[in-house]
Structures are given as C-alpha cells and as structure tokens.
Amino acid sequence: MRGNFKLAIMLIFTITLTMGCSDRSDTHQAADESSENVELTISAAASLKDAMDEIQNNYVKEHSEVALRINFGGSGSLKQQIYQGAPVDLFLSAAEDKFAELVDEGMIEGKDSADLLGNELVLIVPSESDITNFQDLETTEVNTISIGTPETVPAGEYARESLENIGIWENVKPKTVYAKDVRQVLSYVETGNVDAGIVYKTDALISDKVKIAATADPNTYTSITYPIGIIKDSEHYEAASDFYSYLQSDAARQVFEEYGFTVN
The missing domain is CATH 3.40.190.10 (Periplasmic binding protein-like II)
Incomplete structure (x- = not known):
C-alpha cells in the first residue's frame, strides 16, 4: 500500500515537472517568434x-x-x-x-x-507623334491604340468608358491592343508598337519617351x-x-x- 502511494506521488511530480517545462518552452518559442x-x-x-x-x-x-x-x-x-x-x-x-x-x-x-x-486619365503618344486629341484616334493615320484589358485593368475600364462617352469607342475598338496592366500600355507606346495609349497621368510622367497628347475629361469616366x-x-x-x-x-x-x- 505504501509503495503504491509513493508511486502515485512520483507520477504526479513527473507530470507537473513536464507541464512546467512545456509552459517554459512555449513561452520561449513565443518570444522567439515575436523577435523574428x-x-x-x-x-x-x-x-x-x-x-x-x-x-x-x-x-x-x-x-x-x-x-x-x-x-x-x-x-x-x-x-x-x-x-x-x-x-x-x-x-x-x-x-x-x-x-x-x-x-x-x-x-x-x-x-x-x-x-x-x-x-487622372491621359492619352499618350510617342514623343515625335502629331496626335493632339482623342478624336485623332479615329483617323486613318492611327492604326493601333493600346488600353488595359477592361475586365481586369481599371485603367482600361476607365479608358473604354471615356471613349464610349465621347462617342468614338466603336470606331476605335477594332484598332485596340489590350494589355495586361497599365505599365504594359506605356511600354507599347514607348517602343512604338502602337500609335497611342491611354494610361494614368502618373505613368506618363515617369517616361521621357512619350508625351501627353490630351487629358481625358473627368466627366467622361468614373472618378x-x-x-x-x-x-x-x-x-x-x-x-x-x-x-x-x-x-x-x-x-x-x-x-x-x-x-x-x-x-x-
């Protein structure tokens, strides 16, 4: 009987010690994670x-x-x-x-x-281009224009909306080259792969290879x-x-x- 009692005490002590070590280990681990x-x-x-x-x-x-x-x-x-x-x-x-x-x-x-x-939304063209406004996009001198894919690129969505509201989208649509994002539009214009593109003003300002031909009327697209x-x-x-x-x-x-x- 006495042997069983001593065994029980030892078992309780062992469990308590193990739990204490576990608590200290968890605390130490949390401290390590917070310092990482x-x-x-x-x-x-x-x-x-x-x-x-x-x-x-x-x-x-x-x-x-x-x-x-x-x-x-x-x-x-x-x-x-x-x-x-x-x-x-x-x-x-x-x-x-x-x-x-x-x-x-x-x-x-x-x-x-x-x-x-x-x-803001702007029309950009290569630095040497004679394009000066959005209506020029309908002319035969302009073969290609790039905008972001409207379904996934907000700048493209805004561009299409603006072109629709000024009444030239149906004429421009067959000339449109879609891009994965607004920076790809900028790249297409910089390299001369397209005649014009519609991007944010902030994108146009970072490039010395393009110029802003026109700024879109803010009333023609969603803010x-x-x-x-x-x-x-x-x-x-x-x-x-x-x-x-x-x-x-x-x-x-x-x-x-x-x-x-x-x-x-």
Whole structure:
C-alpha cells in the first residue's frame, strides 16, 4: 500500500515537472517568434510601382525588422488572387469596385480600409507623334491604340468608358491592343508598337519617351480612386496595420504627390 502511494506521488511530480517545462518552452518559442523578422506581402496596382518602390526603401530604413514584398499587377487580377486565398497582407487597388468585392466578401473590414489616392486619365503618344486629341484616334493615320484589358485593368475600364462617352469607342475598338496592366500600355507606346495609349497621368510622367497628347475629361469616366485595406486573414496584422498607417502619413503622402497622384 505504501509503495503504491509513493508511486502515485512520483507520477504526479513527473507530470507537473513536464507541464512546467512545456509552459517554459512555449513561452520561449513565443518570444522567439515575436523577435523574428516579419515579411509583409502587398498586392498593389501596377501604376503605383515607382512611388511604392521609393516608399518601400524609406520604410525599411526605419523598420529593419520588416521586409516588404510587393506584387504589382492589374487590380482585377490581384483581387482574384486574394479571393482565391493568396497569402496577402495589404491590398492597394486602382479601382473601388474591385476593392469593394473583397469588402463585401468579408475579406477586408471597413475599419481597416481607406481611400488613399486619386489619379487622372491621359492619352499618350510617342514623343515625335502629331496626335493632339482623342478624336485623332479615329483617323486613318492611327492604326493601333493600346488600353488595359477592361475586365481586369481599371485603367482600361476607365479608358473604354471615356471613349464610349465621347462617342468614338466603336470606331476605335477594332484598332485596340489590350494589355495586361497599365505599365504594359506605356511600354507599347514607348517602343512604338502602337500609335497611342491611354494610361494614368502618373505613368506618363515617369517616361521621357512619350508625351501627353490630351487629358481625358473627368466627366467622361468614373472618378479614379485608390483604396487601401488590410486583409482580414493577414498573419501579420500588427505589422500590416503599421505599414497601412505609414502609407497615410505625411512622409508617404509627399512621395505620392511627387509622382503625380492626388492625395485624399
């Protein structure tokens, strides 16, 4: 009987010791994880690339523990990737409707979203071109014009909308070359592969190989707004929230304005 009692005491002691070691191990592991570097994945509209590259460099200088991996592309394609479960922490869209779909699905919460920027739509041509307005696109001198694929590229959607509203879309449509994003449109015009393209003003300003032939009447297309939001399932919510706030800071606003964006 006494032997059984001693055995029971030893068993209880062993279990208690094991649990204590486990607790200390878990605490130590949590501390290790909190001290590790964090990599944030950001999906951003292609038109944001130059401004975001500069902001990224500025941010990591002040936050050495954070690495930023930015995936640029058409907002529609980026939205679809997030919807299908891509591990993204922040989404910067060039279209409110694409962004709103994720909000409606509960993938971005209203408290973690904001309208960040605005932009303008312009017609660009090679530097030596004689094209001076949108109506010139209907002439026989213009063989090709590029816009982003309207279904996945907001700039393309805005471009088609504007051309429809000024009454020339049906004549221009057969000449249209569609691009995967707004930067590809810019590239087509820079290389002379097309006679003209419709892009955001901010894209036109970064190139010395093209010129702005005309600015689209803002009444002919939906107002261009860039919303930003934290993905609800982000594994690094705290770090994502900090960068989300930084993008709305005076330091980031100054960079965006330098690249031609209007800041909300």
